[in-house]
Amino acid sequence: MQVVVPFDPQSPKTRLAGVLDPTERKRFARAMLRDVLDAITATGMAPTVLSTATLDIDAETRLDERPLTSAVNAALEDAGSTPVAVVMADLALATPAALSELFETEDDIVLARGIGGGTNALVARHPDFRVDYHGASYRDHHAVADAVGASTAEIDSYRLGMDIDEPEDLAELLLHGDGHAARWLRTAGVRLVEEQGRVSVGREPIPVTTTAESDAADD
């Protein structure tokens, strides 16, 4: 099986602009990528990062400047009859156990839904299956699988379902994460705010000198 991790390092995580500035968003996205690659590697698989730009990371990288859907579909086509897993780079809470369940479920198409309607991870073992990301892609991928006559399974996983897109997702990461991304957030001064209802996040003012530590947390 090929395990592909799409990643766009250029202007990532714009929905986190209320909490992190552009440089921080790049560092945070990179820290999440490291967590995802570590979790995949711990399952015994070797991930390939499908990136829009060159990266200095310790993983095989395939460059493709096209938008997400086109790049992933090209990877599916190139794989031929080899099964392909597609795991998003913002699944900072992903664990080897959750990923192993995804990889080992034997249907033609295996889907791990994300909150908000997305498809956070999938496995494709059918030659005619193609992706169509954005919007309610989870629903769309079910329809594509049905249309090509593929059997479909769903992975019901909190750990794969939490893609870190919105500021409130950062609270989940602070609560349940212990990897590079969670550490980077804590070092950057992002903190849980407990009020009535769900916890949210806020930012502590941090002295300029600790910016270097915040970089180091990503190393």
Ligand SMILES: Nc1nc2c(ncn2[C@@H]2O[C@H](COP(=O)(O)OP(=O)(O)OP(=O)(O)O)[C@@H](O)[C@H]2O)c(=O)[nH]1
């Ligand atoms: N290869 C590739 N990966 C992409 C592209 N766009 C997004 N990704 C990756 O796809 C995954 C899901 O991305 P999104 O959460 O939809 O987008 P994002 O740019 O990270 O965040 P927003 O700017 O907040 O939408 C992440 O792993 C991204 O790095 C692209 O054009 N090409």
Ligand SMILES: C[C@H](OP(=O)(O)O)C(=O)O
């Ligand atoms: C890529 C996209 O992710 P989201 O926009 O939900 O983060 C999707 O899964 O369709």
